[in-house]
Amino acid sequence: MTSPADPPNGAGASGPGLKLLAVTACPTGIAHTYMAAEKLAQAAESLGHAMKVETQGSIGAENVLSDNDVRDADGIIIAADKDVDRSRFVGKRVLVVGVAEGIHHPERLIEQVRGAPVYDGDGSRAGRPGAGGGGTAGSGGGGGKGRSVTYKALMNGVSYMIPFVVVGGLLIAVSLALGGDTTPKGIVIPDDSFWKSVNDIGVIGFQLMIPILSGYIAYAIADRPALVPGMVGGWIAAHGELYDSEAGAGFIGAIITGFLAGYLVRWIKMVKVPKFVQPIMPIIVIPIVATSALGLFFIYVLGEPIAWVFEHLTDWLGGLTGTSAALLGTILGLMIAFDMGGPVNKTAFLFGAGLVSKNPEVMGMCAAAIPVPPLGQGLATLIRRRMFDDQERETGLAALFMGFFGITEGAIPFAAARPARVIPANMLGGAVAGAVAGLASVEDNVPHGGPIVALLGAVDGVPMFFVAVVIGTAATALTTIALMSLGGGGAAHGGGEASGPGAAAGGAGGPGPVREPALVGVAAEGAGAGAAASVAGSVSASAAVSASAPAPAAVSEGASADRADQVLSGYLTEQTVRERLAADGKEAAIREMAELLATSGKVADAAELVRAALAREEQGTTGLGEEIAIPHAKTDAVTEPVVGFARSPEGIEWGALDGTKAKLVFMIAVPEAAAGDEHLRILALLSRKLMSAEFRERLLEAADEAAILRVLGEIE
Numbered sequence: 001m002t003s004p005a006d007p008p009n010g011a012g013a014s015g016p017g018l019k020l021l022a023v024t025a026c027p028t029g030i031a032h033t034y035m036a037a038e039k040l041a042q043a044a045e046s047l048g049h050a051m052k053v054e055t056q057g058s059i060g061a062e063n064v065l066s067d068n069d070v071r072d073a074d075g076i077i078i079a080a081d082k083d084v085d086r087s088r089f090v091g092k093r094v095l096v097v098g099v100a101e102g103i104h105h106p107e108r109l110i111e112q113v114r115g116a117p118v119y120d121g122d123g124s125r126a127g128r129p130g131a132g133g134g135g136t137a138g139s140g141g142g143g144g145k146g147r148s149v150t151y152k153a154l155m156n157g158v159s160y161m162i163p164f165v166v167v168g169g170l171l172i173a174v175s176l177a178l179g180g181d182t183t184p185k186g187i188v189i190p191d192d193s194f195w196k197s198v199n200d201i202g203v204i205g206f207q208l209m210i211p212i213l214s215g216y217i218a219y220a221i222a223d224r225p226a227l228v229p230g231m232v233g234g235w236i237a238a239h240g241e242l243y244d245s246e247a248g249a250g251f252i253g254a255i256i257t258g259f260l261a262g263y264l265v266r267w268i269k270m271v272k273v274p275k276f277v278q279p280i281m282p283i284i285v286i287p288i289v290a291t292s293a294l295g296l297f298f299i300y301v302l303g304e305p306i307a308w309v310f311e312h313l314t315d316w317l318g319g320l321t322g323t324s325a326a327l328l329g330t331i332l333g334l335m336i337a338f339d340m341g342g343p344v345n346k347t348a349f350l351f352g353a354g355l356v357s358k359n360p361e362v363m364g365m366c367a368a369a370i371p372v373p374p375l376g377q378g379l380a381t382l383i384r385r386r387m388f389d390d391q392e393r394e395t396g397l398a399a400l401f402m403g404f405f406g407i408t409e410g411a412i413p414f415a416a417a418r419p420a421r422v423i424p425a426n427m428l429g430g431a432v433a434g435a436v437a438g439l440a441s442v443e444d445n446v447p448h449g450g451p452i453v454a455l456l457g458a459v460d461g462v463p464m465f466f467v468a469v470v471i472g473t474a475a476t477a478l479t480t481i482a483l484m485s486l487g488g489g490g491a492a493h494g495g496g497e498a499s500g501p502g503a504a505a506g507g508a509g510g511p512g513p514v515r516e517p518a519l520v521g522v523a524a525e526g527a528g529a530g531a532a533a534s535v536a537g538s539v540s541a542s543a544a545v546s547a548s549a550p551a552p553a554a555v556s557e558g559a560s561a562d563r564a565d566q567v568l569s570g571y572l573t574e575q576t577v578r579e580r581l582a583a584d585g586k587e588a589a590i591r592e593m594a595e596l597l598a599t600s601g602k603v604a605d606a607a608e609l610v611r612a613a614l615a616r617e618e619q620g621t622t623g624l625g626e627e628i629a630i631p632h633a634k635t636d637a638v639t640e641p642v643v644g645f646a647r648s649p650e651g652i653e654w655g656a657l658d659g660t661k662a663k664l665v666f667m668i669a670v671p672e673a674a675a676g677d678e679h680l681r682i683l684a685l686l687s688r689k690l691m692s693a694e695f696r697e698r699l700l701e702a703a704d705e706a707a708i709l710r711v712l713g714e715i716e
Helices: 031-046 067-072 099-104 106-113 149-179 194-222 224-238 250-269 278-320 325-339 343-354 360-369 372-383 390-404 408-417 419-439 451-455 462-487 529-534 557-562 586-598 606-619 672-690 693-701 705-712
Strands: 019-025 050-057 060-062 075-080 094-097 181-183 186-188 623-625 632-634 642-652 662-670
Touching (some): 019 031, 019 067, 031 050, 031 075, 031 099, 031 106, 099 106, 149 250, 149 390, 194 408, 224 250, 224 278, 250 278, 250 325, 278 343, 325 343, 325 360, 325 372, 360 462, 372 419, 372 462, 390 408, 408 419, 419 462, 451 462, 586 606, 586 642, 606 632, 642 705, 662 672, 662 693, 672 693
Parallel strands (some): 019 050, 019 075
Antiparallel strands (some): 050 060, 181 186
16 A cells, blocks of 8 residues: 555656656756756766756757656656746656756755655645755746745746737837828828738737736746636736726736736645546636636726726826926826836826827827837947846847837836836936926827837927937936946846846746856856747757766877867867966956957957956856856957867866866857857857866866867867
């Protein structure tokens, strides 16, 4: 008879010689995904177990676990800082931790998985708990240290929303620019125009972004059963007509419905039901009950206050007409920038639009404030690029474009990711723009905003209109940067708020980053949403990691000599290898490495290369531990990708998490244009090979530069 503490048949054994599986994943790049995979495989081999590791890096999943692998597995370790689909592991012991745990404590994880809970598909526990703590199958996703389920869920939603914002916004902007006509009703595209179809497609993208945000917040909290209630709840939030409001609740409403849906589904999962009902719970019962309950709650409970706010704000604004133009402009600017398409924004816009024929100055205040949030956030990504990751910078460019055409929603990804920093900055800039436009008596004769209306001749007082927009944009950008600097909100920092929508790259299988502190080192850059697709075929080396596989044999001396100029595709050559670093500090070492790279003839500006590398270090250390550091930079100070290597026998303090000094220092520099592809490929190859202690030892002991090159020749 099986005791309650024993796993069901096939769940896993606890004896020696186990068959183990693992999944490693990092939303921001490649290096840590493969470092964790190598470490787990090496630990399993040393303990006498067989292990297969599936890697889910920015280039996609490799060495994917098959149904047979899962069926025969005695336990599964998920070392990931992004959501990993666990539905295929039902009935197996599953341990969920952050990717950093896979790098630093692989032996401990292998011991813990032997007693980990059995995953039952509901996110709840079965079997006896794992000894010694650690994550469990019921945990919130095994995130990085200090990151709550709330933070991860928010970033998950933002990361999936970004493509809809960008695609929808740009299609609308292009259609308005090429097919729009200025009319008393605003910029209108004729119904029989080709550009009307383009605009309609963009509008669909915009309509979907709010449900997507809500749905994927819920998904991150309670898995697949929460997706439908989250998306339906987001749709209801965005459509005020369902609860008698002229404006929906916008992205703030979507965040609310996403969390409500996620935690409601979590609570329903905890309800004990008869066994015959359990199979239909996640696909029928939970989605129907949660969707109905959430939808009715929003319509009949939350919808009424939203409609009330909209109505009374409109009345209040009506009472302000005839008072100080600066005061009215300030208030309208604050409202326009607050929720970017939500009820407060819509109240201000419709108030101004309703007075276009009687008092166009009111619409002029709104028109000046409308583009400020996206223009300000886009400008911030240009002024302080190092504070933003790749996807944020790309989203910033799209926001600039949308802002020009008066699409305030272009700033939503930034506001959703960092609400406490971005929304106040947006409001300050909007208030300034509205006040300046009011004082200058700027008039807008159509119900639309942004520079586009001025260029099309709909604005009276064009010079002061642009002065208002420029001052407001600068205020938003500078305030955003200041608040991010004070709050540690740069691309590589954690904290209570998201580190950016690119996050989001991170997020679950998406853009937007949820980063492990200090371990972002080499992986954070170049890993946006587009990077996964663009480099999927560029890494030819297999990520298959098996404990039973023998260590790669050393390349013969002659063969390596023939390939001396082809180490890392020729980016690392005899010219860029140094047997011993003279520097004894990190900054001096980076300067010395930059000088070394300059000998290749591919460095146009060594000083700028040093600056870019040091700026990268400010975001987070590139000391990976295991006596390794890989400083790197994406900069046009180099004309082609180039890699250098040098040793420091005494070691250089690099701020690595494991406390080791860097004795093996690689430096990577790539031009901005080549960053996405080659950057990731080089990092992937290095991170895999450097996890071999035997390889590192031979690299340290190589007698001279020629011997070093022979060892490095094994990387490809």
